[in-house]
Structures are given as structure tokens and as C-alpha cells.
Amino acid sequence: MNNSIVVVVLASAVAYGTPLLYAALGELLAERSGVLNLGVEGMMLVGAVMGFLAVQRVGGPAGLVLPVAIGVAALAGAAAALILAFLVITLRANQIVSGLALTIFAGAAGLSSYIGNDFNLADNPARYSFGPVNLFGLQDLPVLGPVVFGQSWLVYASWLCVVAVGFYLARTRPGLNVRAVGESPAAADAMGIAVTKYRYLHTLAGGAFAGVGGACFSLALTPQWVDGLTAGAGWIAIALVIFAFWRADLCLVGAYVFGAFSALPFTLQARGVTITPQLFQALPYVMTIVVLVLVSSGIGKRRLGAPGSLGIPYVREER
Amino acid sequence: MTVPRLRIEKRLRQRRWLMVGVPLGSLVVAHIAIAILLAATGHPPLTTFRRLFDAAYLADGALASTLIAATPLAFTGLAAAVAFRMRLFNIGAEGQLYFGAIGAAGVALLLAGRSTPVIIVAMVAAGAALGAAWGAIPGLLRAFLRTNEIITSLMLNYVAALVLNYLIFDSLSYWRDTSATGQVFPQGKMLPDAASWPVSTIGSVAVPFGFPLAIAAAVVIWVLYARTRFGFEAQVIGDSPRAARYAGMRTRRKIVAIMCLSGGIAGIGGASQMGDFRHLLDARGLQQANYGYTGIVVAALARYNPFAVVLVAFLLGGLQNAGFTLQSAEFPSGLVGVMQGMILFAMLGGELLVHYRISVARGGRRGQPAAEVAG
Numbered sequence: 125m126n127n128s129i130v131v132v133v134l135a136s137a138v139a140y141g142t143p144l145l146y147a148a149l150g151e152l153l154a155e156r157s158g159v160l161n162l163g164v165e166g167m168m169l170v171g172a173v174m175g176f177l178a179v180q181r182v183g184g185p186a187g188l189v190l191p192v193a194i195g196v197a198a199l200a201g202a203a204a205a206l207i208l209a210f211l212v213i214t215l216r217a218n219q220i221v222s223g224l225a226l227t228i229f230a231g232a233a234g235l236s237s238y239i240g241n242d243f244n245l246a247d248n249p250a251r252y253s254f255g256p257v258n259l260f261g262l263q264d265l266p267v268l269g270p271v272v273f274g275q276s277w278l279v280y281a282s283w284l285c286v287v288a289v290g291f292y293l294a295r296t297r298p299g300l301n302v303r304a305v306g307e308s309p310a311a312a313d314a315m316g317i318a319v320t321k322y323r324y325l326h327t328l329a330g331g332a333f334a335g336v337g338g339a340c341f342s343l344a345l346t347p348q349w350v351d352g353l354t355a356g357a358g359w360i361a362i363a364l365v366i367f368a369f370w371r372a373d374l375c376l377v378g379a380y381v382f383g384a385f386s387a388l389p390f391t392l393q394a395r396g397v398t399i400t401p402q403l404f405q406a407l408p409y410v411m412t413i414v415v416l417v418l419v420s421s422g423i424g425k426r427r428l429g430a431p432g433s434l435g436i437p438y439v440r441e442e443r
Numbered sequence: 444m445t446v447p448r449l450r451i452e453k454r455l456r457q458r459r460w461l462m463v464g465v466p467l468g469s470l471v472v473a474h475i476a477i478a479i480l481l482a483a484t485g486h487p488p489l490t491t492f493r494r495l496f497d498a499a500y501l502a503d504g505a506l507a508s509t510l511i512a513a514t515p516l517a518f519t520g521l522a523a524a525v526a527f528r529m530r531l532f533n534i535g536a537e538g539q540l541y542f543g544a545i546g547a548a549g550v551a552l553l554l555a556g557r558s559t560p561v562i563i564v565a566m567v568a569a570g571a572a573l574g575a576a577w578g579a580i581p582g583l584l585r586a587f588l589r590t591n592e593i594i595t596s597l598m599l600n601y602v603a604a605l606v607l608n609y610l611i612f613d614s615l616s617y618w619r620d621t622s623a624t625g626q627v628f629p630q631g632k633m634l635p636d637a638a639s640w641p642v643s644t645i646g647s648v649a650v651p652f653g654f655p656l657a658i659a660a661a662v663v664i665w666v667l668y669a670r671t672r673f674g675f676e677a678q679v680i681g682d683s684p685r686a687a688r689y690a691g692m693r694t695r696r697k698i699v700a701i702m703c704l705s706g707g708i709a710g711i712g713g714a715s716q717m718g719d720f721r722h723l724l725d726a727r728g729l730q731q732a733n734y735g736y737t738g739i740v741v742a743a744l745a746r747y748n749p750f751a752v753v754l755v756a757f758l759l760g761g762l763q764n765a766g767f768t769l770q771s772a773e774f775p776s777g778l779v780g781v782m783q784g785m786i787l788f789a790m791l792g793g794e795l796l797v798h799y800r801i802s803v804a805r806g807g808r809r810g811q812p813a814a815e816v817a818g
Contacts, residue, residue: 160593207788217791220532220593221471221743224736225791229784233733237777242484351776356601363598400613402605409598413584435593 131383132390135270138279143168143340143354147361148368148375149289150201155365156293157326158306160435161328162223163208164334165358166230167201171335173236174200176342176349177243178219179250186252194278194339201335202328204230209327213320214406216437232352245349253347254278275395276344278336283376285333290372302326306431309438319438334358340396360386366419382408451799461797468742471795473786486775498768499761507649508768511720515540515758517657519710519738520745520752524707525664527739528747533702535581535596536709537735538603539574543713545610548618548631548724551638551717561639566638566714567656577603582702586695592702593603604730613725620726631724640718653715657756660708661749663796668749677701678795709735737763740787759783798818 147164154161161167175197182189208226211217221329228234240246254276256263262273293299304312313319341353361384367382368374385408389401419430478488497637517535526533546569554562580599584590610616612629619625620632640652650678668674677697680687687694712734742757745751766779795801 162597211788211791215792215795217794218743220534221739221787222791224534224739225743225784225787226739228733228736228780229788231780234777234780234784238484238775238781239777241776332481359597359601363594366594400609401607402613406602406605409601413590413595413598416594417584417588421588 128134128184129391129395130381131270133388135274136387136391136409137380137384138271138275139277139345139383140387141381142275142279142282142377143345143357144361144364144382145379146285146340147334147358147373148364148379149282149285149372150330150337151365152293152332152363152368152370152372152375153289153302153326153331153345154205154330155434156306156370156431157302157323158210158309158431158433158436158438159212159327159330160219160223161205161208161226161327161330162220162362162415163204163226163358164361165354165356166227166234166236167204167331167334168186168338168341168354168361169232169236169352170204170230170239170338171197172338172342172353173239173245173349175339176245176250177239179252179343180243180245180248190252190254190277190343194336194342197335197339197343199335201331201333201338203331205327205331205334208331208363209324212437213323213327216439219435221436227358237351240349240351246351247347250343250347254344270292278340278344286372286376293372301426303431306433310434313438313440319440323438337361363408366430367408367412367415369415369419450585451795452802454798457797461534465793466790468554469789470786472793473782473789476785476789477782480781481775481778482776486607491775491778494769494774495762495765498630498765502768505761505764505768508802509757509761509764510648511651512764513756514651514653514715514719514764515658515712515732515734516737516741516760517753517756518660519734520714520741520756521657521660521664522709522712522746523742524665524747524749524752525667525708526701527742528668529677529697529701529702531582531585531681531698531705532593533578533581533596533705533740534593535578535599535706535735536712536738537733538596538600539577539706539709540713540735541603541607541719541729542577542706543570543574543710544717544721544724544729545607545713546710547714548634549715551634552617552632553633555637557637557643559639559641562635562638563640563652563718566718567711570710570714570717571707572710574713575707578702578706578709579699582699582706585702586698590727600735607724607726607729609652611724618715620723623643626791634717634722638718639722640715650789651719653712655718656711656715657781658753660711661753662707664749673697673700696789707761709738712738737783740783744787744790 147168151161151164175193175284178193179189182192204226208222211222212219256274257277259273259280261270265273272398293303300320301312301317304315304317305319309319337357342349345389346353364375364378364382368378385404388404389399392399481488499505519540522536522539523533547566550565550569551562554565555608577599579596581592584595585592610618611631615621618631620630620657642651644650668678676687676692679690680692680694680697684694716729717724737759739754742752746756762782764777770776
């Protein structure tokens with residue numbers, strides 16, 4: 125039963141959805157503070173290449189090296205995000221152009237390729253990678269086993285992150301402050317919330333999450349390094365945040381739905397079923413447009429929660 | 444406790460020399476940063492710069508290759524500039540260019556046997572029409588449902604890429620080479636010879652037909668914004684939608700029109716790719732080139748001025764051409780993207796100096812508004 129096509133698709137949806145989930149959680153934090161970061165793809169690739177570099181070069185047992193590599197990936201993503209944060213928050217540059225610049229700078233034909241090439245990373249598979257972990261010995265349960273209990277540590281950790289981010293934004297004081305900063309920075313400033321600090325911290329946290337998302341590729345899904353490894357996952361993550369109405373719990377649902385769409389054609393092909401893969405691959409994008417239309421129409425706007433000042437720089441003197 | 448604080452305040456008058464000085468300064472800063480990166484990773488910076496410059500502009504045939512790389516960037520740059528001028532952030536030039544290429548390749552195959560001028564006109568028209576149609580989608584959504592065009596145009600790029608893949612890799616479409624080799628190695632059907640756009644030679648440099656076409660498009664855009672009522676109103680709508688509404692301007696149809704114009708220009712870029720350069724619907728090559736996204740960078744560096752767009756496209760085209768020519772084991776791969784990114788970071792950061800004045804205010808107390816102390 126656990127080999128049935130439905131179970132295989134569900135299990136790979138979770139695996140393929142995980143990098144999207146990390147990146148989307150990060151983008152969610154940045155967007156909630158009012159920063160639209162279009163550099164996700166670039167930050168993911170930098171995280172992927174640096175995490176991979178760490179796994180290849182840091183000595184020690186797998187149990188030590190892999191967490192270190194994830195830490196390196198997160199730091200690399202945050203460092204890339206720092207460039208964007210400085211440009212758009214301190215220097216008030218256009219967020220769209222800055223985000224695209226970050227993706228060009230760091231992306232498949234940029235820094236990530238430069239690092240991968242300079243350290244000859246493309247030649248060998250990863251020394252260690254995150255494999256499936258039989259959680260609580262429940263992997264053989266029907267259906268739930270492979271889908272829920274037979275995943276890697278990265279998947280289990282992502283669930284904790286969803287709970288943490290969701291709780292943080294909805295139930296804590298700083299979380300409330302972030303939402304205020306994203307909604308109306310002038311009002312937040314008047315309340316004594318440090319707008320600049322909040323935006324910096326959440327953009328950096330977003331970069332760290334994106335870096336981990338990138339490392340999901342180079343350390344788990346396809347444990348190797350090739351240029352442009354993430355293949356557009358960063359853009360899907362941006363779509364996912366909208367699709368999830370800027371909520372962490374819905375990011376999880378959306379990530380697995382989108383993960384299923386990208387995994388389905390391969391799984392079906394392996395079973396000898398030929399379908400048009402483009403049809404499935406296009407669905408996440410089309411659904412995001414539909415959601416965006418709903419959000420922007422009168423009914424959706426109030427209830428669905430797009431941050432009010434998303435993409436707008438805040439300048440105290442000019443409010 | 445006294446802390447020196449940076450004060451940033453808006454310039455009341457824009458200084459002329461800053462409009463030139465700041466971009467030049469930004470370029471210098473960017474190159475210093477790149478040199479540091481190169482030196483840190485064991486590549487001699489000056490030699491690398493010289494090799495790049497040589498491969499871009501000086502070597503035999505370098506200028507012709509640079510023009511080929513610059514032509515699509517000029518089109519996508521103009522597409523971005525014309526929309527961004529109105530604060531319509533169309534980042535869908537990528538997909539609009541794909542559709543332009545699909546349209547142009549389609550009519551070129553359809554009109555096989557006709558004379559070259561007929562085919563060229565048809566290719567440009569079909570490219571413009573399909574690009575405009577693809578650009579109209581985010582335009583209509585923005586105009587009538589107030590849907591943010593940034594994300595919709597971005598998403599449509601991926602849909603367009605999938606359409607391209609479908610036509611070449613997963614179907615037996617009209618565009619695909621269905622001969623025996625084409626069945627094994629999927630690729631586009633070769634366009635007829637008459638669909639090759641003419642090349643003119645100026646001095647010893649071969650100029651692809653698309654490049655003067657891009658210059659003509661730049662002139663049209665300049666006239667539109669500087670000399671017509673339509674362009675003026677579009678700019679007012681971009682700067683202050685409320686003022687435009689009070690003045691009775693027709694906002695919706697201008698949004699759709701500008702998005703169509705933007706998409707159409709990107710579409711002609713796709714047609715030029717077919718006629719000038721690729722001569723078949725090259726799904727993978729078009730996607731790897733990232734012309735649409737680089738075009739936005741070109742437009743931003745040119746501050747959305749159409750003539751500057753052509754110039755910047757020529758410079759960045761040279762960089763891309765050089766990176767492609769020099770690609771080898773000992774030349775750092777990814778350097779072109781790093782350089783483009785750093786130049787853009789420096790330019791974006793430098794923009795602040797054009798519009799704002801920065802001074803160090805001493806004696807301001809932390810937490811106290813420094814502006815009031817200094818009056």
C-alpha cells in the first residue's frame with residue numbers, strides 16, 4: 125500500500141515542498157515588515173552553494189557537519205539579504221530593482237556560480253546528506269508512515285519553524301510590532317517601535333530561511349552542486365506567500381500543494397504514465413494570479429491580510 | 444551621551460553635476476569592490492578587467508558580437524523603461540519576449556517562400572502583437588481589478604516559459620522540428636532563409652537589423668513621453684494617480700495601453716532574436732539568456748531614459764559577450780553576474796546622493812530628533 129502512487133506522490137510533495145516552505149516562511153517575515161524581497165532565488169542559491177561547500181570542507185562526523193552546513197547556509201542567505209536591506213531600508217532604493225539585482229548578483233550566473241566554480245564543487249557528490257529518518261519507528265504505518273514519519277530532519281525542523289513563525293506573528297508582542305511596521309510604519313514609529321530595526325531584522329531572518337531552503341536542494345533533494353540548482357524555486361516561494369494570504373500555517377499547505385505539482389509529472393513518468401508536465405508546472409503560477417486577483421478585489425482586501433505598506437520605503441521626515 | 448548621527452535630508456534643488464558625477468562614482472566604487480573580490484579569490488583584477496574589455500570591444504569581431512548581445516537587452520530595457528516611467532512595474536518582459544519569438548517564428552514559417560521584406564514586416568508585427576497581448580493580461584488586471592502588476596507579470600513569465608517548453612519539448616507543434624533528428628533531439632524548426640534579417644556593415648562592424656530598430660523604438664518612446672499629451676498624462680498618472688483622476692484623465696485605458704506598448708517592444712525583441720540571431724524557436728537558449736530581467740537592470744541604470752537605455756544595453760551587452768567569449772576553466776564563471784549586480788548595487792545606492800544631502804550632525808542626543816537641534 126505504501127508503494128501506491130498516491131502515497132509516493134504525497135511523500136514527494138512533502139519533500140519537494142520543504143525548500144519552498146523555508147523560503148516562503150522567510151519571505152513572509154520580510155513582507156510582514158513591509159519589505160518585498162525579490163532576491164529569494166539568489167539568496168537560496170548562495171545558501172545552497174555555501175552549505176554544500178561547508179559539507180565538503182568541514183571535517184567531522186555527519187551529525188556535526190550537517191548542522192554546521194545548515195548554519196553556514198543560513199548565514200550566507202542572511203549576508204545576501206543584508207545587501208538588500210541596506211539598499212532598500214537605509215538608502216531607500218527601489219525594492220523591485222534591488223531584489224532583481226540581488227538575484228542577478230547572487231544567482232545562477234553570479235556569485236553562487238563563481239563560488240561553485242572557484243572551489244570546484246561541481247565534481248563530487250555531497251559527502252553527507254540528509255536522508256530519510258524513521259521518526260519514532262513509525263515509517264511503516266500505512267499511508268501516514270512514508271508521508272509524515274519517513275522524511276528527513278530538514279522536513280521535521282520545518283514544521284517547528286512553521287509553528288514558531290505562526291506563533292511569533294500572531295501571539296507575541298514583537299510579532300504584533302512587525303505587523304504594525306508592515307501595515308503602517310508611520311503609526312508604528314509614533315508608538316515608539318523602531319521601524320528600521322524591525323525591517324532589518326526581518327529581512328535578515330528572511331534571508332537566513334531562504335539560505336536553508338536552498339540548502340535543502342544541495343544537501344537533501346539533489347545532494348550535489350550544479351549552477352542554478354534551485355531552478356526557480358525562489359520565485360515560486362514569492363508566489364507562495366501570496367497564495368498563503370501571508371500566513372505561516374497556510375504556507376505549509378501551499379508549499380505541499382506546489383511541491384505536489386512539481387513532483388507529480390516525474391512520479392507519474394516513472395510509473396509509465398505520460399502527461400504534459402507543463403500543465404501541472406504552470407498551475408502554481410496561475411493559481412497565484414487568481415489568488416492575487418481575489419486579494420486585490422474589494423472583498424478580499426480587508427480579510428486576507430496583504431501588508432498595507434508592502435514595497436514602500438519609510439522615511440520619517442516625509443511621511 | 445553624544446553620538447554623531449548621520450542626517451539625511453531631501454535636496455531642494457537637484458545639482459546638475461551630481462547627475463553625472465554620482466553614476467561615475469558608483470561605477471568606480473563597484474569596480475573597486477569587484478577587484479577586491481577577484482584578488483581575494485586569487486584572480487589578478489587588472490588582467491581580468493583588461494581581458495574583459497578586450498573581448499568586449501577591441502578584439503576582432505568583438506563589436507559585432509557585442510551588438511548581438513546588446514540588441515535584445517535594448518528592447519527589454521526599453522520595454523521596462525516605458526512602463527516604469529509610469530510607475531507600472533512590468534517585470535514580465537521575459538515572457539513577453541518569449542511570446543514575441545513564438546509569434547515571429549510562427550509567421551516566418553507560415554510565409555516561407557515570400558520575399559524578405561514581407562516576412563520581416565510580418566515577423567515584427569506578429570512579435571509585437573503577441574508580446575503586447577501577453578503584456579495586456581497584467582495590464583487589464585491592474586486597470587480593472589487593481590491587481591498588483593509586479594507579481595502577475597512575474598508569474599506570467601513562468602507560464603510563458605512553460606508554453607515555450609511545451610511547443611518544443613512535449614508536443615509535435617508547428618514550431619518543432621519533426622524530422623528524424625528532431626524527434627530524438629527536440630528543437631525548433633529552421634526558419635526559411637528569407638526570414639534572416641539583413642546585416643549592414645558600418646566601417647568593419649556588422650550591425651544586426653534589430654539594433655537600429657531598437658534605436659527607432661527609443662526615439663518613439665522619447666517622442667511619446669516628451670512631446671505628446673498621451674505621454675504627459677501617463678506620467679502624471681504614475682506620479683500622482685489622485686491628481687490625474689481629478690484632472691479627468693482616463694487612467695484605466697492608459698495603464699492597458701502602456702502595458703501593451705511595453706509588451707510589444709519586448710515582443711519585437713523576441714522577433715529580433717528569431718530574425719537576427721537564432722533562426723529557430725530556441726526554447727532553452729531564450730530561457731537561459733534572462734534578457735527580460737537584465738533589461739530591467741538596464742532600464743534602471745539608464746534611469747528610464749530611452750537613449751541611455753540603448754547606451755547601457757551596449758555596455759552590458761559587451762560585458763555579457765566578453766563573459767561568454769572568455770568562458771573557460773581559468774576564467775571565473777559567474778563573474779558577469781557578480782559585476783552586473785555590484786554595478787547595480789552601487790548605482791542604486793548612489794541614487795540617494797542625487798536626491799538627498801547627507802551630513803554628520805554632532806551633539807545630537809540619542810533618541811532626540813537631531814533635526815530640531817540644528818534647526
